[in-house]
Amino acid sequence: MSFSAYPEYKDSGVDWLGAIPKGWSIKPLWALFRRHKLTGFPNEQLLSVYRDYGVIPKASRDDNFNKPSDDLGAYQLVQAGDxxxxxxxxxxxxxGISIYKGIVSPAYHVYAPNHSEAPQYLHHLFRCNEYIAGYLANSKGIRVNQWDLEPQQHSRMSVLLPPFQEQTQIASFLDHETARIDALIEEQQRLIELLKEKRQAVISHAVTKGLEPTVPMKDSGVEWLGEVPAHWAIKRLKQLVLDAAGIQMGPFGGMLVDLDDSDTGYKVYGQENTISGDFSSGNRWVPESRYVALSNYHLEVGDIVLTRKGSLGNCRRISLLPQAGIIDSDTIRVRVQSQIINPDYLELLLHEAGYISTQLSLVKRGAILSGLNSEIIANLVIVVPPPEGQEELLLEIKAASSRFDQGISDCEYAVGLLRERRSALISAAVTGKIDVRGWQPPASATSPELAQEAV
Structure with a gap:
């Protein structure tokens, strides 16, 4: 699919917009929208503004973990077209321009329309790359994640307006083409999930049944675990650790108040390090005196750390520790007897094995308080092959995982290309780089052709 440029352009007078088609006009945002704040509608549905989807009902997604306030009276009303x-x-x-009626956080900006332009065209325009760059230029703050869009600067942003018929044509074109691209992205994401499930199944089978199909088996004595190789042991994790301090929860939160935000040489490691596996990130430190006082919580290379809250059960073995430090209150440290269980093998189990996640799920359903603790970790059932068998399993699982990981990586790369194409197409259409006035929706979509174009 290719489109020609417009036959004639003119200077927009706006540096970041450049040349625009002759016949298009520009107005400031304040001429089209007025900011307002209507509250006192607690019974309306909750809406969220997503980077990928625009304004949608919060209940339609299961990946939004921001807890709304108990009092929704201060939330702002959003009407269709706002x-x-x-x-x-x-x-x-x-x-995004909303197509729903509902309420949003008091921290959002809501603007009521004062125009007769095509809302769906404006929706695509305000979400294109050029405008996102404009929001960045008009945002202020100390840290990137705390930047706020400055409303007065934003109100003066230039809004690019084709004639109304062209607006509706551009919107129809983009609705159709982005829907096709989104379908391909969803297909790739389903394949990613399938590959992850197959990878998980291969790992779970290997760490509970072994690699040799003819080996004698025995009943594990655990209903949800079934049979395991006869020469493997069934242990509780507390039987595999070094000593009484082998499983250590982090210090109480009150022991970690008034942390330094400049490098003291003694770091506080937490959930972000465990989830990412990057122990060089983070900006929390303690002075040497407090590090010494909290030395029971210090980390060493070879330690295994687990998250207690949020992303429950994420696990890493520390192979490199950039500087001395302690764990925070949301982390559990495990030190094992390496002659019984290889720390790398235990990391694999805690991070990947289905029977471990089964136990954690059972604990979560029956728990009075949320989160893991040292008792839960200590009583995890662990299937322990002989040391030489652990080494062999690690090698085999690594080889099998790499094949699945390559497939996942290929799919993620395809998703990235499709998203780039989607963004580029929107930007080209709403800024007049391509002329879609003659476009007509095809009788039938041919997704394979689009997939070929994307790669």
Whole structure:
């Protein structure tokens, strides 16, 4: 698919817009929208502004973990046609024209329409790359994640307006083409999930049944685990650790108040390090005196750390520790007897094995308090092959995982290309780089052709 440029252009007078088609006009945002704040509608549905989806009902997604306030009376009313902006994430694209009635956070900016332009065209325009760059230029703050969109500067942003018929044509074109691209992205994402499930199944089978199909088996004595190789042991994790301090929860939160935000040489490691595996990140430190006082919580190379809250059960073995430090209150440290269980093998189990996640799920359902603790970790059932068998399993699982990981990587690369194409297509259409006035929706979509174009 290719489109020609417009036959004639003119200077927009706006540096970041450049030349625009002759016949298009520009107005400031304030001429089209007025900011307002209507509250007192607690019974309306909750809406969220997503970078990828625009304004949608919060209940339609299961990946939004921001807990709304108990009192929704201060939340702002959004009507269909309103412009809603997450002021702290506008520079990431969390902007959109709503097609729903509902309420949004008091921290959002909400603008009522005062125009007769095509809303869906404006929706695509305000979410294109050029405008997202504009939000970034008009956002201020000390840290990137705390930048706020400055409303007065934003109100003066130039809004690019083709004639109304062209607006509706551009919107129809983009609705059709982005839907096709989104379908391909969804297909790739389903394949990613399938590959992850197969990878998980291969690992779970290997760490509970072994690599030799003819080996004698025995009943594990655990209903949900079934049979395991006869020469493997069934242990509780507390039987595999070094000593009484082998499983250590982090210090109470009150012991970690008034942390330094400049490098003292003694770091506080937490969930972000465990989830990412990057122990060089983070900006929390303690002075040497407090590090010494909290030395029971210090980390060493070879330690295994687990998250207690949020992303429950994430696990890493520390192979490199950039500087001395302690764990925070949301982390559990494990030190094992390496002659019984290889720390790398235990990391694999805690991070990947289905029977471990089964136990954690059972604990979560029956828990009075949320989160893991040292008792839960200590009583995890661990299937322990002989040391030489652990080495062999690690090698085989690594080889099998690499094949699945390559497939996942290929799919993720395809998703990246499709998203780039989607963004480029929107930007080209709403800024007049391509002329879609003669476009007509095809009788039938041919997704394979689009997939070929994307790669």
């Amino acid at each position: 412009l809603a902006i997450n002021k702290m994430k506008a520079w990431q694209g969390s902007v």
